[in-house]
Amino acid sequence: xxxxxxLEIIEVVEQAAIASxxxxxxxxxxxxxxxAVEAMRERMNKIHMRGRIxxxxxxxxxxxxxxxxxxxxxxxxxxxxxxCTIDELLEIxxxxxxxxxxxxxxxxxxxxMAVLAISEKGxxxxxxxxxxxxxxxxxxxxxxVDIDKSATENLKILxxxxxxxxxxxxxxxxxxxxxxxxxxxxxxxxARVALISDGDVGAAINCGFAGTNIHALMGxxxxxxxxxxxxxxxxxxxxxxxxxxxxxxxxKTGLIGESKEANIERLKSMGIxxxxxxxxxxxxxxxxxxxxxxxxxxxxxxxxxxxxxxxGARTHxxxxxxxxxxxxxxxxxxxxxxxxxVNLH
Ligand code: VTB
Numbered sequence: 027x028x029x030x031x032x033l034e035i036i037e038v039v040e041q042a043a044i045a046s047x048x049x050x051x052x053x054x055x056x057x058x059x060x061x062a063v064e065a066m067r068e069r070m071n072k073i074h075m076r077g078r079i080x081x082x083x084x085x086x087x088x089x090x091x092x093x094x095x096x097x098x099x100x101x102x103x104x105x106x107x108x109x110c111t112i113d114e115l116l117e118i119x120x121x122x123x124x125x126x127x128x129x130x131x132x133x134x135x136x137x138x139m140a141v142l143a144i145s146e147k148g149x150x151x152x153x154x155x156x157x158x159x160x161x162x163x164x165x166x167x168x169x170x171v172d173i174d175k176s177a178t179e180n181l182k183i184l185x186x187x188x189x190x191x192x193x194x195x196x197x198x199x200x201x202x203x204x205x206x207x208x209x210x211x212x213x214x215x216x217a218r219v220a221l222i223s224d225g226d227v228g229a230a231i232n233c234g235f236a237g238t239n240i241h242a243l244m245g246x247x248x249x250x251x252x253x254x255x256x257x258x259x260x261x262x263x264x265x266x267x268x269x270x271x272x273x274x275x276x277x278k279t280g281l282i283g284e285s286k287e288a289n290i291e292r293l294k295s296m297g298i299x300x301x302x303x304x305x306x307x308x309x310x311x312x313x314x315x316x317x318x319x320x321x322x323x324x325x326x327x328x329x330x331x332x333x334x335x336x337x338g339a340r341t342h343x344x345x346x347x348x349x350x351x352x353x354x355x356x357x358x359x360x361x362x363x364x365x366x367x368v369n370l371h
Contacts (some may be wrong), residue, residue, distance in 0.1 A: 031118075032345060034073045035144065036356055039197040039203065042066040042124045042140035042342045043321035047339075049330035050324060051134035058131045059083075061139055062323075065093050065296070066324050067098065074114045075099035076106065078145075080152045081121035081250040082364040092122055094152070119313070121254050127225030131323050137225040139329065141320040145256035151253050151305065154296055156282050156289065157271035158252035162230040162243040164188065168265040171303055177208060177244060178215040184241055194217040195241045202277050205245045228326050230255035231344070234262035235353075238327050246271050256310035258318040261346040262353060266307035270298070278348020316330035316348040329355075338362050 042295055045065035049058040057287060063083055070077065078096040083089035086096075098120065103112040120142060127138035143150060161173040163182070163367035167187040171180045175199075183190045195217040199205050212219050220240065226247040232240040252268040261265040274282050283289045293301045321343040324328035330342040343356040 028255065029145070030077060031073070032317060033348065034069075034075075036154050036343050036345060036358070037090040038066055038073075038144060039343055040358060040360070041069045041139045043323045043332050043341055043343075044339050046125045046131050046138070046140065046323045047334070050131050050331075053132050053171060055125075055128035055132035059125045059128045062341045066089050066108045066122060066124045066140065066142075070098040070102070070120075072103055073099050074110055076103075076110070076115055077118050077120045078102035078147070078149050079122060081114050081123075081253055081326075083122075083124075084155060094125070106334070109223045118144055118224070118353070119147055119150045119256070121150050121250065123227065123251055123254055126251060126254075126320075126321065127323075129224045132323065135223065136324050136331075137222065137228045137326040138323040138331075139225075139228055139320045140323060140325065141227055141254050141318070142208075143254045143311065143319075144317045145257070145311060145313030146315060149311065149316060150257065150310070151310045152296075153253050153310075154225075154270070154293060155250040156299075157246050157277045158249035158268040159246050159257070159271055160226065160230065160243060160252055160280075161267045162233040162255065162259060163238065163265040164233055164241065165263045165265070167242075168263065171242070171265055173267040173269060177211045180242070180244075181212065181215045181217050186283060188239070188241060193218070196220050196239055197244055198222055198226070198240055199245045200224070200226055202245070202249060202278075204276060208245055214363045225326075227251050227255050229256050230266065230319070230325050234264035235328060238337060240327065253310045254318070256305075256307040257316050258320075258346050260311045261316055261348045261351075262319055262345045264307070266310070267304055268290045269304045270301055272301055281329035309320075314348075318344075318346040320344050333355075 042062040045061040048239040080091040086093040129140035201221040273286040325331040
């Protein structure tokens with residue numbers, strides 16, 4: 027799966043990031059998202075693959091493009107058998123977030139990315155559009171920290187696993203009312219808190235690499251993006267756990283249905299009978315082959331954002347593969363139209 031598809035997938039996230047980056051700082055998050063979705067879909071449909079969107083922009087009714095269930099790629103077309111090889115005809119599942127951190131992009135803040143994860147059919151958890159309590163931590167703490175433990179206990183475990191005093195640990199938490207107690211607990215335990223306004227996928231991935239000065243992600247973000255984070259962290263051998271949050275009173279955003287009871291029913295109709303189950307990275311991204319790709323829209327801790335120059339743009343992409351066990355940083359110069367001076371710095 028990886029060799030040819032891996033290369034083309036890079037272009038999918040690159041094109042989405044370039045499209046969004048043109049709208050960086052314009053204050054219009056919906057437009058920044060829309061152009062990324064369009065660019066991602068257009069590039070995907072030129073790939074010899076038979077893809078199905080399992081995590082996308084929403085249900086078909088409210089998402090005209092990259093909706094859940096949408097088939098993408100040349101090999102999902104009716105004439106596929108004539109133009110595709112047997113390997114290319116194998117179904118693959120795709121989870122996308124063309125502009126993760128739309129607010130960050132719209133307001134020119136660091137950390138927005140175009141991201142996706144791919145696996146063979148059934149290899150990615152089709153998370154409902156609910157919230158997810160998340161715990162991400164570096165490989166050394168994998169399976170040792172536990173989302174069911176308190177933040178205080180987890181910080182002690184992290185400190186031992188990383189051989190760092192608690193007061194040197196940095197935990198990323200999204201600045202939300204629902205996290206006020208969590209933030210107070212982390213501080214009381216002696217660790218430092220890095221508050222972010224949006225973009226917890228980037229924060230989770232930072233936990234997978236040493237040297238980012240980010241040691242954990244705690245708190246509640248969106249569930250679909252949790253699966254994309256899990257895919258990346260699974261490939262990196264890092265820790266990720268997620269638990270669906272379906273109670274509107276817990277998230278306090280008014281964005282997940284009218285009642286807890288109705289949401290439990292919705293989960294049941296999707297085949298989720300234990301709504302409180304804690305999922306590991308390996309359960310959220312269970313495929314044998316899992317591939318993650320993300321391109322910086324605005325600069326983050328490990329990836330530069332899109333930089334435009336006369337006649338082109340330069341992008342920075344991270345591709346992580348469970349098959350080849352690689353985390354590859356791809357630095358690409360895109361020449362548009364007449365080649366101009368290519369700026370290497
Ligand atoms: C967003 C976004 C995150 O979660 O905030 C969202 O920035 C949900 O939280 O990156 P709110 O509804 O409270 O804003 C993420 O999308 C991803 O988990």
